[in-house]
Amino acid sequence: MPDSTTIQARSAVLRRSFRKEFPAAVRGEGIYVLDADGNQYLDLAGSAAVNFIGHGVPEISAAMAEQAAKLEFVHTSQFTTPVAEAYAEELLAFAGEHFRGGAVYFTCGGSESIETALKLARQYQIEIGQPDRHQILSRQQSYHGSTLGALSVSGNKRRREIYLPMVREFSHVGMPYCYRCDFDCSDGCRNCGQQYAPELERAIETTNGEAAGFIFEPVSGATLGAVVPPPGYLQIVAEICRRHGVLLIADEVMTGMGRTGRNFAVEHYDVVPDILVTAKGLSSGYAPLGAVIATSKVVEAIAAGSGAFLHGFTYNAHPISLAAGRAVLRYLQERHLVEAGDSSRPGTPASHFKQALESLRNENAVGDVRGIGLLWAVEFVADKSTKRPFPPEQNFAGRVASAALKRGAVCSSIPCKAASTASPVSTYSWRRLRSSPPSKLHGPSDSCVRPRWTRSLHSEVTLRPEWTGQRTISLNHSLSLSSDSCLRCRSRRRSA
Numbered sequence: 081m082p083d084s085t086t087i088q089a090r091s092a093v094l095r096r097s098f099r100k101e102f103p104a105a106v107r108g109e110g111i112y113v114l115d116a117d118g119n120q121y122l123d124l125a126g127s128a129a130v131n132f133i134g135h136g137v138p139e140i141s142a143a144m145a146e147q148a149a150k151l152e153f154v155h156t157s158q159f160t161t162p163v164a165e166a167y168a169e170e171l172l173a174f175a176g177e178h179f180r181g182g183a184v185y186f187t188c189g190g191s192e193s194i195e196t197a198l199k200l201a202r203q204y205q206i207e208i209g210q211p212d213r214h215q216i217l218s219r220q221q222s223y224h225g226s227t228l229g230a231l232s233v234s235g236n237k238r239r240r241e242i243y244l245p246m247v248r249e250f251s252h253v254g255m256p257y258c259y260r261c262d263f264d265c266s267d268g269c270r271n272c273g274q275q276y277a278p279e280l281e282r283a284i285e286t287t288n289g290e291a292a293g294f295i296f297e298p299v300s301g302a303t304l305g306a307v308v309p310p311p312g313y314l315q316i317v318a319e320i321c322r323r324h325g326v327l328l329i330a331d332e333v334m335t336g337m338g339r340t341g342r343n344f345a346v347e348h349y350d351v352v353p354d355i356l357v358t359a360k361g362l363s364s365g366y367a368p369l370g371a372v373i374a375t376s377k378v379v380e381a382i383a384a385g386s387g388a389f390l391h392g393f394t395y396n397a398h399p400i401s402l403a404a405g406r407a408v409l410r411y412l413q414e415r416h417l418v419e420a421g422d423s424s425r426p427g428t429p430a431s432h433f434k435q436a437l438e439s440l441r442n443e444n445a446v447g448d449v450r451g452i453g454l455l456w457a458v459e460f461v462a463d464k465s466t467k468r469p470f471p472p473e474q475n476f477a478g479r480v481a482s483a484a485l486k487r488g489a490v491c492s493s494i495p496c497k498a499a500s501t502a503s504p505v506s507t508y509s510w511r512r513l514r515s516s517p518p519s520k521l522h523g524p525s526d527s528c529v530r531p532r533w534t535r536s537l538h539s540e541v542t543l544r545p546e547w548t549g550q551r552t553i554s555l556n557h558s559l560s561l562s563s564d565s566c567l568r569c570r571s572r573r574r575s576a
C-alpha cells in the first residue's frame with residue numbers, strides 16, 4: 081500500500097484501531113472504492129452490509145443536494161416535512177400489508193433505531209395497562225448495536241464485555257446455529273428449531289409477567305455471520321410471543337431493504353413482527369439513516385393513550401438523510417434490485433455470488449459456507465471432520481481478509497475471543513468472513529467480480545497451509561448497478 085494513500089497509525093482521528101493502517105478512500109464507483117492513488121478495492125463487504133445499490137449513484141447525490149438547497153433541517157418537535165411524510169408512506173407500503181395504518185420513526189442509524197424500538201415496546205405496554213412489562217428478551221450471539229441499551233440486548237461478547245457493569249441485562253436465550261448445533265441436526269435442522277424455540281417460552285415465564293418484547297435478527301449477521309434460521313423456528317417464536325403478549329421486534333438493520341432477496345428477511349419465514357427495525361441498506365450509506373416501522377397496533381396504543389411517544393433525538397427525520405433514503409428506495413425498486421438479490425432465483429447476481437462462494441466448500445480450511453441473498457459467510461476450521469476451529473491466536477479469517485484487501489477486495493471478518501493477553505481488555509481474533517455485496521451485477525461486472533473475490537479467498541485458503549487457525553469470514557457486497565461501473569475491466573492496477 082503506497083504511503084501517500086495510507087493514513088498512518090497515529091492521527092487526529094480516534095480510529096477503530098491503533099494497530100492497523102487504513103487506506104484513504106476518496107471515491108466510490110459501482111462496486112469499487114478508490115484511494116488517492118487510484119488503487120481500486122472491490123467492495124465485497126458492501127462497506128459493512130451497508131451499500132446495496134452501489135457507490136457513486138448520481139441520482140442519490142442529486143436528490144440530497146436538491147433537498148439541502150430547499151430545506152436542510154427543521155426540528156421534529158416543531159415541523160414535519162413533505163419528504164418525511166411521503167417517504168414514511170412509501171416505506172410502510174414496502175414493508176407490506178401488515179404495516180398498513182402503522183407509522184415510521186426515522187433515526188440516524190441502527191443503534192438509535194434499536195434504542196427507539198426498545199422504548200417503543202416499553203411505552204406500548206404501559207399504554208395498554210401493562211406497566212410491569214419492561215424486560216426485553218433477546219438471543220445469545222446476537223448483535224443489536226453499540227449504544228448501552230442496544231448492548232444490553234446483544235449477545236456479542238466482544239462488543240459487550242468491558243461495558244457489562246454499565247448495562248441492564250435481561251434473559252438471552254439460545255440461538256439455532258446448525259453448523260455447531262447443541263441438538264440433533266441430522267433431519268435437516270427440523271428438530272433443532274423445535275428445541276430452541278421453547279427456551280423463549282421458559283424465559284418469558286421466568287420474568288413473571290415482566291416481558292415487554294423479544295428482539296431477534298431473522299438472519300444472524302454481525303456475530304455468527306449469515307446464520308439462517310432452521311425451518312419452523314421463527315414461526316414458533318412468533319407464536320409464543322403473541323400468546324404471551326410480548327411484542328415481536330425484528331432487527332433488520334443488516335437484513336432489511338433487499339439484502340436477503342426479499343424486502344425484509346422476515347418474509348422468507350412468514351413472520352410478521354410488531355416492530356421492524358432497519359438501517360444500513362435503507363440509505364445504502366449515502367446518509368446516516370435508520371427507521372423503526374411500527375404496526376397500527378403499536379401506534380394506536382400510544383395515539384389513543386397518552387398521545388405522545390416519550391423519546392427523541394435532535395436529528396430525527398433529517399430531511400437530507402430522508403431525501404437520500406427515498407431516492408435509494410426509488411432506485412432499487414425501479415431497477416428490481418431486491419429480485420437481483422434473491423439467491424434462489426436462477427441467473428440473478430445473488431445466485432452467481434452464492435455459487436462462487438460455495439465453490440470454497442472443497443477447501444480443507446472451509447467448514448461451512450452459509451447465507452441467503454447477498455449476505456454470506458465462510459467459517460474456517462482446522463479440522464473439517466471434527467469442526468475444530470483454528471486457534472484464535474492465529475487470526476485466520478483476519479489474515480484472509482487482509483490478504484484479500486491487498487488484492488483489492490474488501491470483506492468483513494468476524495471476531496471471536498483470542499487467547500488471554502496481558503491487557504485488561506480481551507483481544508479478539510477473526511474466525512469468520514462475511515460478504516454482503518451490492519445488488520446488481522451485470523455482464524462485465526459479473527464476469528470480473530466473481531473470479532476476483534473467489535481468487536482472493538481461494539488463494540489465501542489454499543496457498544497458505546500455515547494459516548490453519550481460524551473460523552469465519554463474511555463477505556457482504558453490493559452489486560454494481562450500472563452498465564458503466566466495471567472499473568476493473570478498464571483498469572487493472574492490482575493483480576488479482
Ligand SMILES: Cc1ncc(COP(=O)(O)O)c(C=O)c1O
Pocket residue numbers: 189190191192194223224225226297301302331332333334359360
Ligand atoms: C443487526 C444489527 N442491529 C443493529 C446494528 C447497529 O447498527 P449501527 O452500527 O448503524 O448503529 C447492527 C450493525 O451492524 C446490526 O448488524
